[in-house]
Amino acid sequence: STSSAKSADYVYFDRTTAGFSDDAVPRAKTAQLKLEHFYKVAVDAAIERNTRRVELERKLAADPTMSDDRKQRQLQQLGKRESAFLRLRRTKLGLDDFRTVKVIGKGAFGEVRVVQKTDTGKIYAMKTLKKEEMLKKDQLAHVRAERDVLAESNSPWVVQLYYSFQDPAYLYLIMEFLPGGDLMTMLIKYDTFSEDVTRFYIAECVLAIEAVHKLGFIHRDIKPDNILIDKDGHIKLSDFGLSTGFHKQHDSSYYQRLLESATGVQSPTTAARNSVMVNAIHLTMTNKDQIATWKANRRKLAYSTVGTPDYIAPEIFQQKGYGNECDWWSLGAITFECLVGYPPFCSESTQDTYQKILRWNDYLMFPDDVHLSREAEDLIRRLLTSQERRMKVDQIRHHPFFYGVNWNAIRQIEAPFIPRLRSITDTSYFPTDELEHVPEEPAGADNSGTNKDLAFLGYTFKRFTLSSHAF
Amino acid sequence: PSSPQPVQKPLFLCSPFVEAALVKGNFKTIVMQPKYTDIMEWVAVNIFDFYTNLNMFYGVLAECCTAHSCPSMSAGVALNYTWINQDRKNVQLPAPTYVDYVMTWIQNLLDDDNTFPTKSGKDFTPTFPSTVKHVYRQLLRVFAHLYYAHYTQILHLRSEPHFNSLFAHFLAFGTEYELLDIKDIKGQPNVPVAVGALWERWKEMGILEN
Numbered sequence A: 001s002t003s004s005a006k007s008a009d010y011v012y013f014d015r016t017t018a019g020f021s022d023d024a025v026p027r028a029k030t031a032q033l034k035l036e037h038f039y040k041v042a043v044d045a046a047i048e049r050n051t052r053r054v055e056l057e058r059k060l061a062a063d064p065t066m067s068d069d070r071k072q073r074q075l076q077q078l079g080k081r082e083s084a085f086l087r088l089r090r091t092k093l094g095l096d097d098f099r100t101v102k103v104i105g106k107g108a109f110g111e112v113r114v115v116q117k118t119d120t121g122k123i124y125a126m127k128t129l130k131k132e133e134m135l136k137k138d139q140l141a142h143v144r145a146e147r148d149v150l151a152e153s154n155s156p157w158v159v160q161l162y163y164s165f166q167d168p169a170y171l172y173l174i175m176e177f178l179p180g181g182d183l184m185t186m187l188i189k190y191d192t193f194s195e196d197v198t199r200f201y202i203a204e205c206v207l208a209i210e211a212v213h214k215l216g217f218i219h220r221d222i223k224p225d226n227i228l229i230d231k232d233g234h235i236k237l238s239d240f241g242l243s244t245g246f247h248k249q250h251d252s253s254y255y256q257r258l259l260e261s262a263t264g265v266q267s268p269t270t271a272a273r274n275s276v277m278v279n280a281i282h283l284t285m286t287n288k289d290q291i292a293t294w295k296a297n298r299r300k301l302a303y304s305t306v307g308t309p310d311y312i313a314p315e316i317f318q319q320k321g322y323g324n325e326c327d328w329w330s331l332g333a334i335t336f337e338c339l340v341g342y343p344p345f346c347s348e349s350t351q352d353t354y355q356k357i358l359r360w361n362d363y364l365m366f367p368d369d370v371h372l373s374r375e376a377e378d379l380i381r382r383l384l385t386s387q388e389r390r391m392k393v394d395q396i397r398h399h400p401f402f403y404g405v406n407w408n409a410i411r412q413i414e415a416p417f418i419p420r421l422r423s424i425t426d427t428s429y430f431p432t433d434e435l436e437h438v439p440e441e442p443a444g445a446d447n448s449g450t451n452k453d454l455a456f457l458g459y460t461f462k463r464f465t466l467s468s469h470a471f
Numbered sequence B: 001p002s003s004p005q006p007v008q009k010p011l012f013l014c015s016p017f018v019e020a021a022l023v024k025g026n027f028k029t030i031v032m033q034p035k036y037t038d039i040m041e042w043v044a045v046n047i048f049d050f051y052t053n054l055n056m057f058y059g060v061l062a063e064c065c066t067a068h069s070c071p072s073m074s075a076g077v078a079l080n081y082t083w084i085n086q087d088r089k090n091v092q093l094p095a096p097t098y099v100d101y102v103m104t105w106i107q108n109l110l111d112d113d114n115t116f117p118t119k120s121g122k123d124f125t126p127t128f129p130s131t132v133k134h135v136y137r138q139l140l141r142v143f144a145h146l147y148y149a150h151y152t153q154i155l156h157l158r159s160e161p162h163f164n165s166l167f168a169h170f171l172a173f174g175t176e177y178e179l180l181d182i183k184d185i186k187g188q189p190n191v192p193v194a195v196g197a198l199w200e201r202w203k204e205m206g207i208l209e210n
């Protein structure tokens, strides 16, 4: 029997790492982890591939109208796509495979560029992230989360991630390029939207946020900069947990320290301001100057590593727990901004903004000189409120402000602003002139230093997509 | 159990190491050619993965595999692989040199778009299957040397479950697509490949199919 054979053969072996160099043990560990990851992915991929095939076969079998010939062709097509995907796994994509068309955006850890894949000519958006900066700010988990959400979702409401790769210094995300710019840029251009236009964008955001929640994620950082506009004028969400400055988002003590610190974190332009001015009187001012300052600095703030807290729910700053309802608060703040022209708690310094958000009950004010419908004001008030009283998604969908919205077909209707694009690489909807100190071409790694990349294990990702858009 | 053991069994055939595995069960799900896909693509990506993974483990063990410790590419008591040089002569090489030649050669093939095409629209050539068989035979030799000469070091580094699974997967894939000759796994009757016995053992144990 096997058990007796086992015991006859059984040997005891004294393991020791005495004879090895210092590197050997960690290197062995890395190799082990990589192989574990490899087999996990291999098994998952086999299962997913199988599911795709079985689903198609079942769908075809259930279709009595289609000819056998056409069914066969569809299955061959699936085989072609699967084969192309297998090839993609062997294909080393690197910076060399992409040509920068234009730098279009800037974030805390790098830039966003429109790029063209040289062999196919296809256009993508490439986001670069400097590893060192992310490690410093503890952002790795967030990047993983972002990557995973973007990669796993087939949702039309979420920006598609096709491919990611890395070199020793940077991570690169290759995403679908949304040529319409973002809602922040639009708000800077138009100041405010009519209620009809606002209804359209906010309703689409409701569906997008709901989609993210259904994927099991809380966005936590919904703001106009992360609401991107596609070629037809519809929205998609980007940027999961990667937002500037909000490292350690779940670490509320981080905010506590910020609030308690005398100097505070201030927006770039007010950094020189005397801290004595941070007082109650100053905080109660919602004058035109303050709003003008905020507006003037809006984009700078988006680029800075401090970021803007304007849309963050109060519970996130506090020692309380929070759930996905925090995203509905953010939507309330964005609705306010669309209609009023600035976010509800905007201040000259981020510290002031934190304080106003925490005391939202005292600070939420609707200016007299802007007319809002009863429904709009009510929607905002039911979103910018305590966690318990905040509306849930079903209540939001039924709120009178959204009266007449066709929730099932909104993505199919004509958007209020449709980008007028002259080419597939048109970047006129991005503030490319305002981007300073950004290298045209990504720097790339100097390739010195060996692979100390354990923290980024498994970062290289290649998406299987059924759309013809993929590589 | 009463039969005497004339020579000491290699450690990789002994319990608990012979059954140590990272991937439990057999390899069918990940070896089987996905329906409707191109078999060339399937073989190509698997060769790519075996090469990458083996190279990674060799990288860990490289410090133990020196011209001094391994003056020849040994894989059995009487077995030293020879390399065919540019003059088509069989030459003995120290194991690290041999492995380096193998790995460099394969890397160059993988990087060569004519042999392992990656550009869209480019196809495999008719010689691909025979090239792949050569690649497979050389990768097998690297596995065979590591099992024969460096298994204790693999144990010291606690890598035997990983290494076993990688090798078992390699064997399963190679037999499924006839990339391996039985005689390459077992060697000649008078010059056996040490690891040939492991192949037999894993078949008995059901880790590999018969």
Ligand SMILES: Nc1ncnc2c1ncn2[C@@H]1O[C@H](COP(=O)(O)OP(=O)(O)OP(=O)(O)O)[C@@H](O)[C@H]1O
Pocket: A104, A105, A106, A107, A108, A109, A110, A112, A125, A127, A159, A175, A176, A177, A178, A179, A181, A182, A225, A226, A228, A238, A239, A242, A243, A244, A302, A303, A307, A430
């Ligand atoms: N896929 C995309 N298509 C088009 N534009 C994009 C895309 N991704 C990002 N952008 C542009 O780049 C800007 C910055 O990108 P993103 O917000 O993702 O960067 P970030 O590093 O996370 O910075 P932040 O958190 O401050 O927004 C966006 O506001 C948008 O204008």
